[in-house]
Amino acid sequence: MRFPFGIVHTDMRFGVEGAECSSTLGGSHGFLQSAILELTDSKTYHWGLGIDVEEKKEQFGEHVNYAMRILQGASASRGSYGGRVSTLRFVHWATSAAQLLLSSRGRGKTSPSDIRNSSGPHGFSVDNNSFVTSRAENVVGRQVVSSVPYSTSTTMSNTPVGSDEALLASARAFIPSLTNAMHKGQAGRIGVIGGSEEYTGAPYFSAISALKVGADLAHVFCVKPAATVIKTYSPELIVHPLLDLENAVEAIMEWVPRMHSFVIGPGLGRDPKILETVAILIEKLKELEKPMIIDADGLFLITDRPQLIQSYSKAILTPNSVEFSRLCTVVLGGEVKPAPSASAEKVRELSTALGFVTILHKGATDVASNGRLTVCCAGGGSNRRCGGQGDLLAGALAVLFQWALAYGDRGGAPAPPELLAAYGACRLTRPRTNVTVSSEFFANFSRPCLKHFGTVSILFILGPDMKMGHPLYSDPHRCLDIVTISSRTFLSMEFQNSFHLARTT
Ligand SMILES: NC(=O)C1=CN([C@@H]2O[C@H](COP(=O)(O)OP(=O)(O)OC[C@H]3O[C@@H](n4cnc5c(N)ncnc54)[C@H](OP(=O)(O)O)[C@@H]3O)[C@@H](O)[C@H]2O)[C@@H](O)CC1
Numbered sequence: 001m002r003f004p005f006g007i008v009h010t011d012m013r014f015g016v017e018g019a020e021c022s023s024t025l026g027g028s029h030g031f032l033q034s035a036i037l038e039l040t041d042s043k044t045y046h047w048g049l050g051i052d053v054e055e056k057k058e059q060f061g062e063h064v065n066y067a068m069r070i071l072q073g074a075s076a077s078r079g080s081y082g083g084r085v086s087t088l089r090f091v092h093w094a095t096s097a098a099q100l101l102l103s104s105r106g107r108g109k110t111s112p113s114d115i116r117n118s119s120g121p122h123g124f125s126v127d128n129n130s131f132v133t134s135r136a137e138n139v140v141g142r143q144v145v146s147s148v149p150y151s152t153s154t155t156m157s158n159t160p161v162g163s164d165e166a167l168l169a170s171a172r173a174f175i176p177s178l179t180n181a182m183h184k185g186q187a188g189r190i191g192v193i194g195g196s197e198e199y200t201g202a203p204y205f206s207a208i209s210a211l212k213v214g215a216d217l218a219h220v221f222c223v224k225p226a227a228t229v230i231k232t233y234s235p236e237l238i239v240h241p242l243l244d245l246e247n248a249v250e251a252i253m254e255w256v257p258r259m260h261s262f263v264i265g266p267g268l269g270r271d272p273k274i275l276e277t278v279a280i281l282i283e284k285l286k287e288l289e290k291p292m293i294i295d296a297d298g299l300f301l302i303t304d305r306p307q308l309i310q311s312y313s314k315a316i317l318t319p320n321s322v323e324f325s326r327l328c329t330v331v332l333g334g335e336v337k338p339a340p341s342a343s344a345e346k347v348r349e350l351s352t353a354l355g356f357v358t359i360l361h362k363g364a365t366d367v368a369s370n371g372r373l374t375v376c377c378a379g380g381g382s383n384r385r386c387g388g389q390g391d392l393l394a395g396a397l398a399v400l401f402q403w404a405l406a407y408g409d410r411g412g413a414p415a416p417p418e419l420l421a422a423y424g425a426c427r428l429t430r431p432r433t434n435v436t437v438s439s440e441f442f443a444n445f446s447r448p449c450l451k452h453f454g455t456v457s458i459l460f461i462l463g464p465d466m467k468m469g470h471p472l473y474s475d476p477h478r479c480l481d482i483v484t485i486s487s488r489t490f491l492s493m494e495f496q497n498s499f500h501l502a503r504t505t
């Protein structure tokens with residue numbers, strides 16, 4: 001009997017465009033890090049090998065049985081999703097592999113060391129009957145999280161500004177400790193100006209990302225048709241349907257003084273009347289010296305009217321390659337072709353021409369410059385290029401920027417607050433997308449990304465100290481709580497205690 005699938009050894013990473021597939025079936029007998037691939041109808045997945053099952057049974061014994069059962073489980077579970085089944089099936093492979101292992105093997109207790117100590121850096125041990133967790137998908141996510149790779153980034157500048165670790169250490173330094181002495185709002189009230197009838201996801205991503213990084217309150221200022229929709233995404237957001245009122249500026253300005261920083265542009269759209277309102281708001285925010293991150297359609301406005309932010313030191317522009325290209329054409333003249341990795345020199349030039357306004361060019365390597373220094377962040381990103389990741393970055397940056405400014409330049413840091421914030425936001429966002437692409441694969445990518453924010457934030461905060469033997473690991477159950485932390489529990493006392501512990505040990 002021939003089955004249209006093969007068993008291959010792979011890396012832990014889910015494949016994009018047929019490159020690799022996650023190891024969903026680990027096991028004893030040296031057959032760790034294996035994956036099951038089916039010959040699907042998708043052109044992308046053409047690894048199906050038509051392997052002879054009987055022959056493989058001899059070679060791999062019960063692993064083939066596992067493979068077949070996982071395949072069956074995955075095929076059964078795809079039904080509820082409809083559409084894109086072949087890609088979603090991969091997700092279910094991971095889940096059903098874990099479920100299978102649980103049902104057939106899991107009896108005892110698990111601990112992080114069981115996972116970590118299995119063969120290979122991404123081991124997924126089923127030895128010692130040690131595989132147990134409450135939810136199979138957490139196992140899959142968690143084992144990936146426990147081994148987030150972070151390759152070395154480069155740091156470029158006209159004057160060298162130090163290493164990744166120095167930048168990261170300085171970025172960590174401005175994260176406020178959570179203590180009982182703080183009151184609601186003190187860790188950050190972030191305003192997002194954006195959201196239109198068409199685009200409701202983008203402002204949501206920015207605002208919720210700000211909360212997950214550690215802000216206390218997130219407000220969204222949007223047009224009326226978007227407001228109810230955004231509210232339904234999350235009760236944690238405060239949503240103001242004010243942007244299309246006749247007296248929009250006055251109405252929004254009532255809220256502005258209490259905000260610590262703003263994200264301007266996600267999902268804003270390009271209605272000239274709305275853009276005019278936002279232009280007036282930017283002028284008013286400048287008068288109040290509010291920090292602002294300008295992204296997406298906010299950059300469309302700035303490309304049209306660069307003088308709006310000229311020489312404003314508390315603005316950070318976060319263009320993707322196309323937005324950067326448009327800005328360069330207008331501000332510097334001449335054509336700059338969009339490229340996944342910007343020329344650090346061009347980013348510096350643009351910043352200088354705008355009066356040393358900080359530019360963070362997102363790409364395969366993120367490049368941030370204030371015209372005097374340029375730092376780059378290259379590691380940890382994913383190869384999924386779906387919408388919304390830039391919105392997540394902008395929300396994170398709004399929080400880090402105001403924390404960095406509040407902490408101030410105390411000397412000794414390798415870069416000024418705006419660049420540390422930019423670097424920190426990239427370091428936070430890039431591994432998060434990486435974790436997500438490993439554990440969630442395709443479909444609705446940016447939203448699952450949020451789920452990992454808590455985890456990645458902890459790794460970010462703890463950095464290299466996140467090792468066995470760290471107090472957070474002393475109690476495996478506590479560790480499990482932390483690494484499987486969900487969006488709802490992110491701000492809970494449990495997490496805050498961990499956070500505090502992280503900052504004081
Ligand atoms: N869920 C939501 O609500 C989300 C909403 N969002 C919101 O959508 C709004 C519009 O944002 P946007 O980025 O689509 O804007 P826009 O300036 O029209 O750029 C598209 C153009 O750029 C081009 N292009 C792209 N990359 C390129 C490259 N490397 N090299 C060359 N070309 C490249 C691309 O060309 P094409 O690939 O089509 O040939 C296309 O023409 C904004 O408000 C944003 O916040 C998003 O945040 C996502 C989640």
Ligand SMILES: Nc1ncnc2c1ncn2[C@@H]1O[C@H](COP(=O)(O)OP(=O)(O)OP(=O)(O)O)[C@@H](O)[C@H]1O
Nearest residue numbers: 320340362363364366381387388389390391393429
């Ligand atoms: N070619 C790439 N390779 C790896 N990572 C990338 C690449 N391009 C962008 N990124 C990362 O993806 C994140 C979002 O950047 P992106 O260019 O997708 O923003 P955007 O187009 O503004 O997003 P949005 O869809 O939210 O508007 C950034 O953290 C950036 O580091």
